[in-house]
Amino acid sequence: MSTLLLILAYANAVIKEEVQKKPKLERRDQKLADRIVGLLRQHEEGELDIVEETSLTTDADEDLDPEYDVELNLETNEHDFKGIGSPHMVLFGKILVAIEKVWEAVKWYRLHTTARNGQPKRRSSTAMFNRFRFLKTDRDLKRLAEYESAGEVKPDHQAVIAFISAQLYERTIESINSGHVLHDTTLRAMISEIKDEFKIESSFYGSHNWLNGWKRAHRISSRSITTFVSRKRFSEKHLLTEKMENFVKDARKKFEEYDPLRVYNLDQSGFQKELYTKRTLTNTGETSVTTVEIITGSATGVTHSYTVLPMLRLDGTLHPKLYVVFSEPSGAFPTNPPPYNPTNLVLRAAKGHIMGKDLMADFFKSVAFTDEVEDDILFMVDSWGCWRNVAVIDSVRPAHKNLETIIIPPGATGQIQPLDIGIFRTFKKFMKNITEYAQRMYPEFKPHQRDSIIKVLFPIRSFIMFSDFQMLSQVYWLLCCPVFQEWRQYAWYAGGYMDTPPPRCDKPVDVCFNTHVHGKCQMAGCNNLSMIHCVYCSKNICFEEFIVNCHRCILQKMESQWKDVSIRYIPFFLGAVMKESGNRPPAMLPAKSLMMMRDLDRTAKFWDIPLTQPPKFMEWIKKYRTTGAMKVLLVLEEQDKNLMLRAAREMWLRLWSRSEKIFEDGDFIEVLKAVGVKNPEEIVAKSKEEKYAKILTENTKNGVDLSAYGAPWINVVTTDGNEHSFFGSDRFHLIADLLQQPQPLPDKLMSSQKSKL
Ligand SMILES: [Zn+2]
Ligand SMILES: [Zn+2]
Ligand SMILES: [Zn+2]
Known part of the structure; x- marks a missing residue:
């Protein structure tokens, strides 16, 4: 009898309590048999939880499939191909060859004499095959002649997919060997990284079918890790x-x-x-x-x-x-x-x-x-x-x-x-x-x-917690989103506390980590790769923006809710406007200052804005001016309006959320780096040119002409050409009314409104 059957016979005898039928087993086998019996009994009592997790693994001994066709399982929406920045490679058979190398072969193939029919004389195929290992058939030689008359060697989509496939394999093995847990979604993230790194413009993303074929050909399989957890329960x-x-x-x-x-x-x-x-x-x-x-x-x-x-x-x-x-x-x-x-x-x-x-x-x-x-x-x-x-x-x-x-x-x-x-x-x-x-x-x-x-x-320990805080805070924020109301309600239904199930709703994991989540980050001006879908603004967002910068798109709420309204942000010098209009800072009257601080906290709580009043605020406003920051924004505005906006938001977060300065060159460089500017020093140097001081003065003068006396000063131009001025960030409900747009509401009110319906 095979060991397997012996173990089963043993388990059978133990369960039926037929001691005489119990076969003699080797120590190792008997241990396993006893464990199986134990698990079966726990299962019967309903005390067993089976937790399964999968991770990709490789069978390194097996040869890769030499017949693998990289284009075989592509979905119809994966065929778009607009070009490639690098690498310059084409496929010969299953071999990827650098275009330079191919061009070398093209030139060597031709002899400098002409045959009687006017065609150029060619080297023999044996000579070609010996010198260029990637050439194998007469069809390959014909391709060389075609490239020659076309005057160029262009990579095609098949070669590009083959290149991605080869890169993907290399990275997968590297990742498996360094002990990471990999899933299909990790492979998709890697594909988007490869496309980004080599500037490949293709709609190829690694569909379910393609990935399965690829894994089979590369001997990558899912290994499941099964854990048996016993739960201690009532014996009855x-x-x-x-x-x-x-x-x-x-x-x-x-x-x-x-x-x-x-x-x-x-x-x-x-x-x-x-x-x-x-x-x-x-x-x-x-x-x-x-x-x-x-x-x-x-x-x-x-x-x-x-x-x-x-x-x-x-x-x-x-x-x-x-x-x-x-x-x-x-x-x-x-x-x-x-x-x-x-x-x-x-x-x-x-x-x-x-x-x-x-x-x-x-x-x-x-x-x-x-x-x-x-x-x-x-x-x-x-x-x-x-x-x-x-x-x-x-x-x-x-x-x-x-x-x-x-x-x-x-x-x-x-x-x-x-x-x-x-x-x-x-x-x-x-x-x-x-x-x-x-x-x-x-x-x-x-x-x-x-x-x-x-x-x-x-210090290091604070950092670990810092990243945990942020991840927790961001994840909890997503799970609290009003669109998941029915999903959260379902928990009560599943427990038996409601008779009718809530309307069907997509599961948060399927929404936020969907198969198309890996690609270019959709935040304006960002060059990173996305890894999560934000359900508040419906954008695919990168780790840096979502976790490190604590993405809270509600700060940009009105922009996504108000349709057909264009917004222009104009940097100006507040100090000059205050002086020109004879206004005095609110902090000059102690009672007013105290109330303002309280009011700020209330406002932050109401809108769920991560506001912390900078402890050194009074010291800073006496010592520094904001003109430097404004001039940096003006330089950015010239290059890319969205980039300016990102930098302005980063400045806001520094000053009002993290209590960091935004007044000196070092501060600006950190801001610019944080929003992905490659040449921060140049931008800062440029902002000191006379030109930007002039624009700032001009903007400030325009503000004074509009009778501005503080910030934010909001000038609304309606379709009839009339201008309407507003002062303060607490006037958006009036602006909404003027423009007949939806009223601004914090998320907590939006969700309770929804639940009361
Ligand atoms: Zn508990
Ligand atoms: Zn968002
Ligand atoms: Zn991003």
Whole structure:
């Protein structure tokens, strides 16, 4: 009997308790057989979770398919080919040959005498085949003659696809060997990188069928990693089922006492992360800068973990703020924390990642018992002890807030807790996709990507957390998008709390990481490659813009909502306008100044704008002028209006979000580098030309002529030719009314409006 059958016979005998039929096995086989029996029993009890993950792998021993035709499985929408910057190569048979080499053969093929029929004399085919190894048939020689009369050798689409295929293979093997987890989407990202690097203008993107054929020919296969996870549950399964059914029934009855805006499911979930980082010291100019490369790999990695505690409302809305506890050995964030203030996270540090009652009290104070939550609320939570600690909760509960709690039976959360069924898996998948992308794009061995190394001025540990904050903040922002309302609501339906399913809605992973997401970044003026689809502005966006620069397209909200309105941004010198009009800065009257600060915070909260008031603001406005920054913008405006806008936004983020200066040459160079300008020093030098000072004076004078006395001064020209002036960024509702355009609304209002429909 074969070993396989022996193992099965053994398992069979154990399960049937027929000891006498148990065959004798070798130690190794018996161990496996016992394990199989154990798994089968756990499976029967419903205690087994099987987690499967796939990653690409290569069978290096097998030969590649010599007959592989790179164009075989192309989809119809992959055939467009507009040209190629480099490399200059054509295909002979399956061999890619540099065009120079082909041209050399063309010239050598012809002899300098003419035959009697007027045709040039040619070298013999044997001579040609011996000298040029890529030539194999008479058809190849005929091609040389054709190239000669055409006067050029042009690469065709087939050669280009073959080139991409060869590059893709090289990079895939390199990536597999360095231990990265690869998926089909990684291959697509690589294809877009190759196209970008060699300036290939083709609609080829690596469709499902093409990739499958390519993988087969290159002996690349998906290896699945299967993990068996046992869940400890009630020993009596039917008892649990009954308990679950009763709980859901009771919960639904309870929900009827509340409206859907007062019912929440809350739960903690731990995120684990393996990180390996390397740092080098470099000198740029006079200041010493720590260069950090985000590299990960589990071998020498440090484990990094944090716990999130989201609140999911019965109508499918997530609370605008996510409570996050980072595990820190010291129990506190490192000194010198990163200057980043994510508006949608409440960040805490603790010794472990498990929350205790102090953190829970803090959670209630800073998230649950705030104005963003109704006063009388019902919480559905798991059996975590702290939820029952009424004394602790009451100690931070404002008098006007009331809370009722219902507890999901232990062991049942995997099946009836909405956050577990519907939200956490997707959340983690997003984090994983973005982390994997960062790991692959920023490894140390890729010299051509050194430019994109992120420079930071704070210590390494802060940096790791900094990138985590940003990823978390960006991912949570995406998952909160109103377009996913039905998807979030589905979690309640799947748990049995609703009778009818919400309307069908695309899943966030399928939308944000769709098959066409890899290509050119669609942010104006950006040359990077995109890796994620933003559901707010419907653009494919690069890692640098989405994560590093914290893409929040709501800052540009009106531009995408107002149709047929063109906007021109005009840099001018505010100081001169103030002086000319006799206006005085609001900070000169102390009470006004105080109110302005408060109002700014309120406005930032209302619009979800990442605003942090720069602590040195007063010192800075006394010491510096903004004319330098304005003149840099004027130079950019001449070259590319969108680039100017990007630079202006980067300046805003520096000053108002990260408390960084925008007044001196060094500041401008950092701004220009951040928006992808290749020659920042030249731009800064140019901005000092007399010409730009003149334009700035001219713009400022025009402002004064329009009776401007502050910024932003908005001059609206309607189709009838009339001009209307507005002062201040809080006048957009009036402008909307004048232009008969949609009213500006922050996202939180848009989503609650939608859910009330
Ligand atoms: Zn839990
Ligand atoms: Zn966007
Ligand atoms: Zn970009």
